[in-house]
Amino acid sequence: xxxxxxxxxxxxxxxxxxxxxxxxxxxxxxxxxxxxxxxxxxxxxxxxxxxxxxxxxxxxxxxxxxxxxxxxxxxxxxxxxxxxxxxxxxxxxxxxxxxxxxxxxxxxxxxxxxxxxxxxxxxxxxxxxxxxxxxxxxxxxxxxxxxxxxxxxxxxxxxxxxxxxxxxxxxxxxxxxxxxxxxxxxxxxxxxxxxxxxxxxxxxxxxxxxxxxxxxxxxxxxxxxxxxxxxxxxxxxxxxxxxxxxxxxxxxxxxxxxxxxxxxxxxxxxxxxxxxxxxxxxxxxxxxxxxxxxxxxxxxxxxxxxxxxxxxxxxxxxxxxxxxxxxxxxx
Amino acid sequence: xxxxxxxxxxxxxxxxxxxxxxxxxxxxxxxxxxxxxxxxxxxxxxxxxxxxxxxxxxxxxxxxxxxxxxxxxxxxxxxxxxxxxxxxxxxxxxxxxxxxxxxxxxxxxxxxxxxxxxxxxxxxxxxxxxxxxxxxxxxxxxxxxxxxxxxxxxxxxxxxxxxxxxxxxxxxxxxxxxxxxxxxxxxxxxxxxxxxxxxxxxxxxxxxxxxxxxxxxxxxxxxxxxxxxxxxxxxxxxxxxxxxxxxxxxxxxxxxxxxxxxxxxxxxxxxxxxxxxxxxxxxxxxxxxx
Numbered sequence: 010x011x012x013x014x015x016x017x018x019x020x021x022x023x024x025x026x027x028x029x030x031x032x033x034x035x036x037x038x039x040x041x042x043x044x045x046x047x048x049x050x051x052x053x054x055x056x057x058x059x060x061x062x063x064x065x066x067x068x069x070x071x072x073x074x075x076x077x078x079x080x081x082x083x084x085x086x087x088x089x090x091x092x093x094x095x096x097x098x099x100x101x102x103x104x105x106x107x108x109x110x111x112x113x114x115x116x117x118x119x120x121x122x123x124x125x126x127x128x129x130x131x132x133x134x135x136x137x138x139x140x141x142x143x144x145x146x147x148x149x150x151x152x153x154x155x156x157x158x159x160x161x162x163x164x165x166x167x168x169x170x171x172x173x174x175x176x177x178x179x180x181x182x183x184x185x186x187x188x189x190x191x192x193x194x195x196x197x198x199x200x201x202x203x204x205x206x207x208x209x210x211x212x213x214x215x216x217x218x219x220x221x222x223x224x225x226x227x228x229x230x231x232x233x234x235x236x237x238x239x240x241x242x243x244x245x246x247x248x249x250x251x252x253x254x255x256x257x258x259x260x261x262x263x264x265x266x267x268x269x270x271x272x273x274x275x276x277x278x279x280x281x282x283x284x285x286x287x288x289x290x291x292x293x294x295x296x297x298x299x300x301x302x303x304x305x306x307x308x309x310x311x312x313x314x315x316x317x318x319x320x321x322x323x324x325x326x327x328x329x330x331x332x333x334x335x336x337x338x339x340x
Numbered sequence: 341x342x343x344x345x346x347x348x349x350x351x352x353x354x355x356x357x358x359x360x361x362x363x364x365x366x367x368x369x370x371x372x373x374x375x376x377x378x379x380x381x382x383x384x385x386x387x388x389x390x391x392x393x394x395x396x397x398x399x400x401x402x403x404x405x406x407x408x409x410x411x412x413x414x415x416x417x418x419x420x421x422x423x424x425x426x427x428x429x430x431x432x433x434x435x436x437x438x439x440x441x442x443x444x445x446x447x448x449x450x451x452x453x454x455x456x457x458x459x460x461x462x463x464x465x466x467x468x469x470x471x472x473x474x475x476x477x478x479x480x481x482x483x484x485x486x487x488x489x490x491x492x493x494x495x496x497x498x499x500x501x502x503x504x505x506x507x508x509x510x511x512x513x514x515x516x517x518x519x520x521x522x523x524x525x526x527x528x529x530x531x532x533x534x535x536x537x538x539x540x541x542x543x544x545x546x547x548x549x550x551x552x553x554x555x556x557x558x559x560x561x562x563x564x565x566x567x568x569x570x571x572x573x574x575x576x577x578x579x580x581x582x583x584x585x586x587x588x589x590x591x592x593x594x595x596x597x598x599x600x601x602x603x604x605x606x607x608x609x610x611x612x613x614x615x616x617x618x619x620x621x622x623x624x625x626x627x628x629x630x
Contacts, residue, residue: 053370077459080488094456127457131412131419133438140441141470150520157413164415180515181411181455186480187514187555190484190564190625193618195480197457222624225548241515245554246547247525254546255521291467340530 010270010275012301013071013170014294017049017284020058026290029298032069034102035059036283040082041089042073043126044283045200045326059098073102075124076200079268087111094119103127104183109142122146122170126183126196132164139167146170146276150182155266155335167274174231174293175281176326177333178202179241187240192222203239210235219243233337236327258327264297264313266335267304289324296320341577341604344371344505346587347407347433347515349558351537358393359569360591365397367594368601371583372397374426375407377435377453379520379559380417387420394430402508403431410435410455411560433476439450440470441602448475454507455516459485461492464502474503476585479512481575482622488582508570509596510587511543511556511563512573513627523556524610542589554626566626569615571599576620 014030014064016022025033038052051059063070072093078086086105090112090230093101101119103109104126112121114262122176123129123138125148138144146168150157162169179186188202189195217229219238226243229235236242236258245254261272261281270278278301280293296317304311333339345364348357348382351547374397376382385393398404407423409417418438423476425432425442434440435453443450451474452458453465464475477486486504501537523533524545543556543563570577570584577584578580585594586587602608618627 012353058370059359077457079459080485082494083460083492083531094350104457104483105463106458106466107460110462110466129437131418131436131438133410133418133441134436137441137444138511143432152411152516153413154518160415180517184410185515186478186512186625189480189619190512190514191554192519193624195460198480224552224554224626225550228549244549246546246551247557250525251549254555255562256516256519280390288549307342314425328587337531338529339522 013279015283020287021290024287025294028294034071036073038199045198056096069099070179071100072098077105113142128181128183135165152181154299160200164274172262173278174189179256179269259329259331260325262330268308268311272339342583344583344585345369347373351382371403373405373407374432378561398448405431406437407433444470478503484622501577505583506581508584515562566616569612571610
């Protein structure tokens with residue numbers, strides 16, 4: 010089982026390697042990837058250095074080109090594919106039909122993984138991408154229960170990758186437009202959800218208010234931890250009851266599912282967080298490396314260590330974690 | 341301009357669905373979409389009921405299209421999808437690429453629904469090769485974006501090979517989740533949801549703590565908090581859009597259809613101050629450009 014870790018910068022990438030990642034995924038410095046944030050990602054010399062560094066250490070480089078090409082920007086997506094290949098990417102992570110078509114025709118030998126942004130959640134969709142674009146692996150959206158993941162693993166011949174840890178996206182990825190509804194920018198069109206440029210936090214008489222494009226997402230009392238106003242994690246009013254109508258600020262953590270994931274033949278576990286710090290990458294990679302090694306040694310006696318969970322909670326959104334959709338009760 | 345009535349996105353009792361389609365058959369809509377697109381537990385009409393309703397309505401002067409689920413997870417859902425895709429003559433709206441896979445295998449044409457991610461002329465070209473004959477634009481795209489895509493289609497020589505449909509009235513489907521937000525709003529787990537969606541024929545309104553309408557909870561689907569309404573934007577659709585879709589809220593939606601028709605060239609503008617149209621104008625979807 011491959012441990013696939015995120016890197017938004019060279020220091021993060023080096024930490025991932027030092028702590029035992031088998032592969033690292035990155036994005037290019039433009040809107041061709043779904044973490045298009047200022048000060049993040051790779052271009053030019055840095056890209057080449059990242060590839061060299063990983064290959065010198067016997068690790069693989071995955072490059073995410075996982076947004077959808079704009080009608081007047083097609084060359085940018087083509088160029089991203091060419092640049093990634095020329096700089097030694099081992100694998101491209103793609104979502105757009107047109108980009109998949111371009112990459113699989115121009116580079117028939119290239120290893121292509123289907124991005125979570127393509128939202129393939131069932132056998133027919135997986136067959137579609139296998140048959141038409143020869144994808145070798147599918148990254149599953151965070152909407153499936155562990156039972157459904159196992160069913161898919163039995164019914165498909167493609168490699169499957171699942172999200173193991175990180176920010177919990179509660180909607181089928183690639184099919185959520187809540188962010189553009191509120192701000193005009195979404196993961197699909199702009200490579201970002203709840204973009205920072207629309208965020209405003211203000212101390213008021215009623216408490217600390219966090220807003221996205223002027224919409225009140227949440228209001229915190231002095232004893233509460235204020236979080237980033239991700240729009241699906243605010244407290245809203247449904248016919249008189251104020252609560253986290255969609256989801257609480259929380260992170261996904263699947264450590265305890267590791268034996269089941271390993272047993273059903275999941276090829277890779279992915280750590281979310283290209284936008285996070287090198288210290289986050291270091292901490293999360295270290296814990297997951299230990300857990301995977303322990304589980305591989307003796308999966309029947311594997312149990313998730315309290316120290317691991319505490320370590321992960323410390324870097325989690327809202328300092329709490331969840332099994333998300335893997336756990337049927339969450340749904 | 342042609343007009344279509346989209347699939348009913350909410351969970352209505354069977355008799356209400358049948359009544360709606362009886363009235364819809366008397367309306368001036370050229371195209372009717374039928375079928376459950378949100379949740380496989382909503383079975384007031386079962387697969388065979390939808391198929392027989394579609395057959396019953398077909399051949400009476402309107403194009404009948406069966407619309408399929410957007411988020412398919414369980415093998416049973418995929419099996420139902422295959423049953424629809426294997427039907428004889430009724431055109432299918434694919435809302436997941438799984439449907440495109442089945443229809444392509446069967447060599448059948450299809451409508452690419454708004455939940456299929458298609459953002460450029462190059463993706464459209466790929467869908468055309470697979471059998472697409474009508475494209476419903478993703479809800480978050482604007483007139484500018486559409487114009488650019490269609491210019492690109494001219495360059496590729498494919499502009500005349502498909503129709504363009506735009507969701508123009510109703511609450512916009514904005515997200516799909518494993519979680520049922522309506523069940524959650526009643527403090528029920530999804531597996532014991534008691535089919536509670538049937539109590540909310542237009543979903544559950546969700547507001548900010550300041551009372552601003554933000555979202556509508558519709559089972560596993562999250563919709564726009566305000567009604568999207570392009571009635572006053574119809575003149576700008578000339579030459580770009582072939583079909584304007586109205587998403588049914590109740591029988592009253594048929595009155596809106598006539599208001600749309602009456603304002604095609606801007607001759608009967610409507611008051612829409614409580615609605616939104618931002619996406620079409622390339623700004624935040626919830627905004628209203630006047």
